[in-house]
Amino acid sequence: MGILVVAEHRQGKIQDPTWEVLGKAGEVAVSAHTEVKAVLMGDAVSDLASELARYPVNEVLVVEDPRLKDYTPEGYGAALAALLEHEEAELVLTSHTATGYEFLPRVAADMDRPLVTAAMDVSLVDGLVVATRTGYNGKVAVEIAMEGGGPAFVTLRPATFTPPEPGPKRAPVTPVDVDLSALQIRREVQGYEKPESEDVDIAEADVVVTVGRGIKKKENIRLAEDLAAALGGVVGASRPIVDNGWLPRSRQVGSSGKTVAPKLYVACGVSGAMQHLTGMKGSQTIVAINIDPTAPIFSVAHYGAIGDLLEIIPSLLRELEKA
Amino acid sequence: MNVVVCVKQVANPELQYRIRDDALDIVRDNLTFQVNGPDEYALEEAVRLREAHGGKVTAIAAGPERVTEVLRQAMAKGADEAIRVDLPDGREFDPSYTGQTLAQAIQALDVDLVLCGVQSDDYAHGATGPILASHLGIPHASVVTRVEVEDDRVRVNRELEGGLEERVTLPLPALLTIQFGINEPRFASVAAILKATRQSIQEVTAASAEGASRLTVRRMYIPEVTQQAEMLEGSVDEVARRLAAILREKGLVPEG
Numbered sequence A: 001m002g003i004l005v006v007a008e009h010r011q012g013k014i015q016d017p018t019w020e021v022l023g024k025a026g027e028v029a030v031s032a033h034t035e036v037k038a039v040l041m042g043d044a045v046s047d048l049a050s051e052l053a054r055y056p057v058n059e060v061l062v063v064e065d066p067r068l069k070d071y072t073p074e075g076y077g078a079a080l081a082a083l084l085e086h087e088e089a090e091l092v093l094t095s096h097t098a099t100g101y102e103f104l105p106r107v108a109a110d111m112d113r114p115l116v117t118a119a120m121d122v123s124l125v126d127g128l129v130v131a132t133r134t135g136y137n138g139k140v141a142v143e144i145a146m147e148g149g150g151p152a153f154v155t156l157r158p159a160t161f162t163p164p165e166p167g168p169k170r171a172p173v174t175p176v177d178v179d180l181s182a183l184q185i186r187r188e189v190q191g192y193e194k195p196e197s198e199d200v201d202i203a204e205a206d207v208v209v210t211v212g213r214g215i216k217k218k219e220n221i222r223l224a225e226d227l228a229a230a231l232g233g234v235v236g237a238s239r240p241i242v243d244n245g246w247l248p249r250s251r252q253v254g255s256s257g258k259t260v261a262p263k264l265y266v267a268c269g270v271s272g273a274m275q276h277l278t279g280m281k282g283s284q285t286i287v288a289i290n291i292d293p294t295a296p297i298f299s300v301a302h303y304g305a306i307g308d309l310l311e312i313i314p315s316l317l318r319e320l321e322k323a
Numbered sequence B: 001m002n003v004v005v006c007v008k009q010v011a012n013p014e015l016q017y018r019i020r021d022d023a024l025d026i027v028r029d030n031l032t033f034q035v036n037g038p039d040e041y042a043l044e045e046a047v048r049l050r051e052a053h054g055g056k057v058t059a060i061a062a063g064p065e066r067v068t069e070v071l072r073q074a075m076a077k078g079a080d081e082a083i084r085v086d087l088p089d090g091r092e093f094d095p096s097y098t099g100q101t102l103a104q105a106i107q108a109l110d111v112d113l114v115l116c117g118v119q120s121d122d123y124a125h126g127a128t129g130p131i132l133a134s135h136l137g138i139p140h141a142s143v144v145t146r147v148e149v150e151d152d153r154v155r156v157n158r159e160l161e162g163g164l165e166e167r168v169t170l171p172l173p174a175l176l177t178i179q180f181g182i183n184e185p186r187f188a189s190v191a192a193i194l195k196a197t198r199q200s201i202q203e204v205t206a207a208s209a210e211g212a213s214r215l216t217v218r219r220m221y222i223p224e225v226t227q228q229a230e231m232l233e234g235s236v237d238e239v240a241r242r243l244a245a246i247l248r249e250k251g252l253v254p255e256g
């Protein structure tokens, strides 16, 4: 019995959210008096296995197969299901990333087991897994009991838990032979691409003034530009602003955009969705201008200016002009 | 090319929510509803595929009677047929339940491609699509930003974290979850909206997915804001003055 953490890796590197999941898994294991095992699936991944072994886990289980060289939901799903025939676990964790929430729900459905995604907390008490997540744009939290176990599948929200430090000890690395003879992977991986851009690099700026949907119209972005100019910064954007074509993709802050950590971050009309917070919560001073005092952005903001940004920004500009 | 697109009706995320006294659900009086954001992109993608390859687009929504509104909107924007699968309110937190319910309706159809949105605006599980793909036994790809159908395969780009894209191909039939921004959803013409009010919507009652459900809500609550921000409230000018003073104090306003 215990907790399995499925490690996410790409292009020869363990992905950062995996460390956070290991951190949380360790916490849960201590209070539930159980073990954490990291699961690594791939082909020729011994380097990554030894890297995982330096972290506080009881064991690193490695499933290697040429068909697991590239990640696919079918490959990971079959390998994980086969592994779970050898390894009894109460809880299987991975991160809520484009990879994690692509394959784990499918495995849970294939195996007919309980699933919660994007959890911000999880506990294991007397064999019962309880996961907490938010709903309604982060305005409501819900605690969910996952009945029927054997195991419960949970993806954990990134940028929520503290990654552990590697220690001097080495956990044992165990290759696991699973039967993948029936595995047929229908999805083919062609490669990766990263669109290049020549715009300003918002990650380099000391001050980022970000506009969200609260800006309402493209023409209003000028207000944010003026504010950015007054503060010596650049304009960033939440994703919907970029999707609307109001600002280039290079300005997007968040999990699918850039991660920024400027001295000052001013969020104008940004609600603070998980994918946005991931990209800016490390900023030194965070100011949020928002008409809704309950917006989730205030869970990371240091100062909240409550009101209509179309009025507050012009007034703030006048104040900043005064010597 | 037969495309099924799953469109969900969600409670307006801008609302203030209250919790029922038994702390097991939100208070559902006075909610207003709208179509789930990414599903608009999924629908547009489906209609474009039909325009390019022929076939038909079927929109499916699981929910109470009320969700016929989003199905009519979908027909006004180009869906040929619409199906409502009955699903009572209150199971939004459980994508396994919803996935199983939708699967029962889709299993009966002849489909080449199933499109979902990347996630719902209310619970953001990002899970219904993969669960549906499991029940249908077809391959899938999540967070798709580009779709190209070539004969019996579909070539897609998936969006990963940090702006990286993965290119994959899948044989049809397949399921994709469509990311915001993949296209520019069209507006419905008044004539199309009128026509859609007269089109029929097929009603399906799925066998209860109760067996699929292993989740029980223990408690629902309004989360406490963990790190209390200093809130500046009052008149616009007061708020702006205080904010300017704070920024100056912290040395965040360039001189001159």
Ligand SMILES: Cc1cc2nc3c(=O)[nH]c(=O)nc-3n(C[C@H](O)[C@H](O)[C@H](O)COP(=O)(O)OP(=O)(O)OC[C@H]3O[C@@H](n4cnc5c(N)ncnc54)[C@H](O)[C@@H]3O)c2cc1C
Pocket: A211, A212, A213, A214, A215, A237, A238, A239, A240, A241, A252, A253, A254, A255, A256, A257, A258, A268, A269, A270, A271, A272, A273, A274, A275, A276, A279, A289, A290, A291, A292, A295, A307, A308, A309, A310, B118, B119, B143
């Ligand atoms: C796979 C995936 C990746 C994603 N990646 C990213 C990402 O990298 N970056 C990102 O930002 N999002 C990302 N998203 C989208 C994210 O989930 C949210 O939808 C998005 O961040 C919301 O943007 P927003 O805050 O601008 O809009 P909303 O959530 O609509 O918020 C608008 C805010 O403006 C406020 N407001 C309205 N009017 C006014 C006014 N007059 N004055 C002041 N305030 C006002 C409202 O109270 C509200 O809080 C991603 C989603 C997915 C599924």
Ligand SMILES: Nc1ncnc2c1ncn2[C@@H]1O[C@H](COP(=O)(O)O)[C@@H](O)[C@H]1O
Pocket: B006, B007, B008, B009, B036, B038, B039, B042, B060, B061, B062, B063, B087, B095, B098, B102, B115, B116, B117, B118, B119, B120, B123, B124, B125, B126, B127, B128, B129
């Ligand atoms: N009740 C529903 N009716 C129709 N489609 C749904 C429903 N619930 C979820 N979906 C589809 O599944 C996608 C992802 O939802 P979720 O897993 O809840 O984040 C949505 O964008 C829809 O395409």
